[in-house]
Amino acid sequence: xxxxxxxxxxxxxxxxxxxxxxxxxxxxxxxxxxxxxxxxxxxxxxxxxxxxxxxxxxxxxxxxxxxxxxxxxxxxxxxxxxxxxxxxxxxxxxxxxxxxxxxxxxxxxxxxxxxxxxxxxxxxxxxxxxxxxxxxxxxxxxxxxxxxxxxxxxxxxxxxxxxxxxxxxxxxxxxxxxxxxxxxxxxxxxxxxxxxxxxxxxxxxxxxxxxxxxxxxxxxxxxxxxxxxxxxxxxxxxxxxxxxxxxxxxxxxxxxxxxxxxxxxxxxxxxxxxxxxxxxxxxxxxxxxxxxxxxxxxxxxxxxxxxxxxxxxxxxxxxxxxxxxxxxxxxxxxxxxxxxxxxxxxxxxxx
Amino acid sequence: xxxxxxxxxxxxxxxxxxxxxxxxxxxxxxxxxxxxxxxxxxxxxxxxxxxxxxxxxxxxxxxxxxxxxxxxxxxxxxxxxxxxxxxxxxxxxxxxxxxxxxxxxxxxxxxxxxxxxxxxxxxxxxxxxxxxxxxxxxxxxxxxxxxxxxxxxxxxxxxxxxxxxxxxxxxxxxxxxxxxxxxxxxxxxxxxxxxxxxxxxxxxxxxxxxxxxxxxxxxxxxxxxxxxxxxxxxxxxxxxxxxxxxxxxxxxxxxxxxxxxxxxxxxxxx
Numbered sequence: 001x002x003x004x005x006x007x008x009x010x011x012x013x014x015x016x017x018x019x020x021x022x023x024x025x026x027x028x029x030x031x032x033x034x035x036x037x038x039x040x041x042x043x044x045x046x047x048x049x050x051x052x053x054x055x056x057x058x059x060x061x062x063x064x065x066x067x068x069x070x071x072x073x074x075x076x077x078x079x080x081x082x083x084x085x086x087x088x089x090x091x092x093x094x095x096x097x098x099x100x101x102x103x104x105x106x107x108x109x110x111x112x113x114x115x116x117x118x119x120x121x122x123x124x125x126x127x128x129x130x131x132x133x134x135x136x137x138x139x140x141x142x143x144x145x146x147x148x149x150x151x152x153x154x155x156x157x158x159x160x161x162x163x164x165x166x167x168x169x170x171x172x173x174x175x176x177x178x179x180x181x182x183x184x185x186x187x188x189x190x191x192x193x194x195x196x197x198x199x200x201x202x203x204x205x206x207x208x209x210x211x212x213x214x215x216x217x218x219x220x221x222x223x224x225x226x227x228x229x230x231x232x233x234x235x236x237x238x239x240x241x242x243x244x245x246x247x248x249x250x251x252x253x254x255x256x257x258x259x260x261x262x263x264x265x266x267x268x269x270x271x272x273x274x275x276x277x278x279x280x281x282x283x284x285x286x287x288x289x290x291x292x293x294x295x296x297x298x299x300x301x302x303x304x305x306x307x308x309x310x311x312x313x314x315x316x317x318x319x320x321x322x323x324x325x326x327x328x329x330x331x332x333x334x335x336x337x338x339x340x341x342x343x344x345x346x347x348x349x350x351x
Numbered sequence: 352x353x354x355x356x357x358x359x360x361x362x363x364x365x366x367x368x369x370x371x372x373x374x375x376x377x378x379x380x381x382x383x384x385x386x387x388x389x390x391x392x393x394x395x396x397x398x399x400x401x402x403x404x405x406x407x408x409x410x411x412x413x414x415x416x417x418x419x420x421x422x423x424x425x426x427x428x429x430x431x432x433x434x435x436x437x438x439x440x441x442x443x444x445x446x447x448x449x450x451x452x453x454x455x456x457x458x459x460x461x462x463x464x465x466x467x468x469x470x471x472x473x474x475x476x477x478x479x480x481x482x483x484x485x486x487x488x489x490x491x492x493x494x495x496x497x498x499x500x501x502x503x504x505x506x507x508x509x510x511x512x513x514x515x516x517x518x519x520x521x522x523x524x525x526x527x528x529x530x531x532x533x534x535x536x537x538x539x540x541x542x543x544x545x546x547x548x549x550x551x552x553x554x555x556x557x558x559x560x561x562x563x564x565x566x567x568x569x570x571x572x573x574x575x576x577x578x579x580x581x582x583x584x585x586x587x588x589x590x591x592x593x594x595x596x597x598x599x600x601x602x603x604x605x606x607x608x609x610x611x612x613x614x615x616x617x618x619x620x621x
Contacts, residue, residue: 124572167567
């Protein structure tokens with residue numbers, strides 16, 4: 001029973017209609033690709049506080065879906081610190097493959113959020129990116145193992161499976177640092193399902209996320225912090241393009257100061273920022289965000305931050321990280337450019 | 352002999368000249384507009400990265416290639432078997448075929464992590480993803496080849512009281528060979544894609560990395576030149592497998608296939 005010409009035409013028309021509807025749906029100005037990012041962007045745009053001509057519009061590109069490790073930036077947005085500083089900040093959600101460094105390096109985004117090792121890799125490839133403030137003094141990166149496995153420290157890791165992303169610098173550091181006899185390393189699956197099923201299984205995580213989910217699902221996670229092993233890159237760094245620092249130091253200064261304020265607020269009370277994060281990333285429930293904010297406190301407010309203020313960075317820490325990356329054969333000694341990787345000039349108010 | 356040499360030149364020269372032109376324009380563009388290497392690396396830098404990491408790339412090509420070939424081989428066997436089943440029973444074909452289409456439409460990147468959960472990390476998982484991607488073109492082409500048989504010939508077999516098995520092996524199967532070759536050509540390229548997608552989710556273990564993993568690692572370090580080199584290696588791998596399948600297919604068609612398809616055989620060789 002061959003379809004008649006009329007039927008075929010009808011079907012073709014239907015398809016064309018669908019196509020047209022699909023094309024017209026994308027909001028103008030939203031980045032193509034990741035739909036959740038587009039949604040998050042439009043939702044931010046729908047807030048009452050929009051398009052004020054006296055404000056300078058800037059974008060902040062995140063390295064992951066909005067989560068607690070971005071909390072302070074959302075606090076600055078939710079409490080209006082960015083607006084008070086004269087900035088109309090649009091936070092763009094990231095994901096697993098978001099090219100954050102590239103976006104900032106080609107000035108498609110004004111500011112970005114990455115970890116310190118990313119900045120050093122970027123500088124090694126001559127990307128003009130510079131870190132401005134480090135909200136997380138202590139890296140939340142961890143491995144989770146089963147409490148019942150008897151594993152208490154990194155040296156106990158043997159004859160098991162560890163799920164961690166090969167492309168992540170800490171994973172290569174771990175492989176160089178530890179003997180790991182009989183350990184099979186597999187890619188990070190992005191959830192804790194395998195962990196719950198398999199006793200001889202460890203996986204990477206952020207201390208305020210994977211352990212919480214695993215416990216909620218009835219698992220018995222034991223946390224091993226990478227920072228205890230000495231690998232401790234500054235995390236959720238705010239960074240920008242070299243030219244931005246040179247051409248618009250006042251703008252950069254405002255962004256840094258308001259972000260530091262945001263992080264201080266997030267440490268005092270996280271409710272409003274968490275509500276905002278939950279709105280743009282509904283996958284993140286309020287309970288896990290609250291747990292995240294609590295768990296972040298000792299990572300953000302360590303001794304250094306108490307003395308020098310939130311966001312402080314030291315050359316010694318950057319140099320240690322660079323040495324570790326060289327040692328684990330991820331950076332060539334000639335490519336290390338520590339002094340270009342960061343600046344503390346904006347951390348203490350107006351320049 | 353001399354004629355063959357001239358002919359080879361005629362065939363090889365245009366694509367080589369085109370390739371040289373593209374590479375020259377690419378190199379010139381990166382120099383002229385001063386495009387940073389982490390955005391678009393120049394051909395020179397890609398070549399440099401390929402040289403520097405030659406050993407890793409070679410090992411990765413071997414690993415990815417073996418994963419792809421296993422997936423493709425299994426796909427060829429299973430796909431042909433399903434085609435045979437479909438050609439023998441309309442009921443089975445009608446009830447199962449719609450689900451075979453599922454293989455074609457399923458977003459492989461999304462279900463790769465699930466396949467890994469079922470088939471395990473490492474080689475098994477990689478082969479599973481490659482197999483799923485290779486299977487569908489074989490099933491459809493095998494089924495078409497086995498069922499779309501000239502009715503006159505079918506009637507001829509019937510008049511001569513040919514058994515079901517005789518019809519299958521003497522008529523349907525030879526008829527299916529050109530279709531199977533086409534299916535194999537489509538799916539061998541897909542098997543490499545499957546292996547690379549599989550590697551990204553499944554990995555190959557602690558010390559050895561496939562091309563998919565290398566691409567991921569290079570990209571995360573902004574080493575775009577190395578990522579380009581690995582992508583080019585994936586393409587070369589696909590081309591090598593395709594060329595092998597193509598020549599095996601041509602040999603089978605030339606040696607074994609019955610007369611009526613000769614014209615199409617020469618077409619394929621041309």
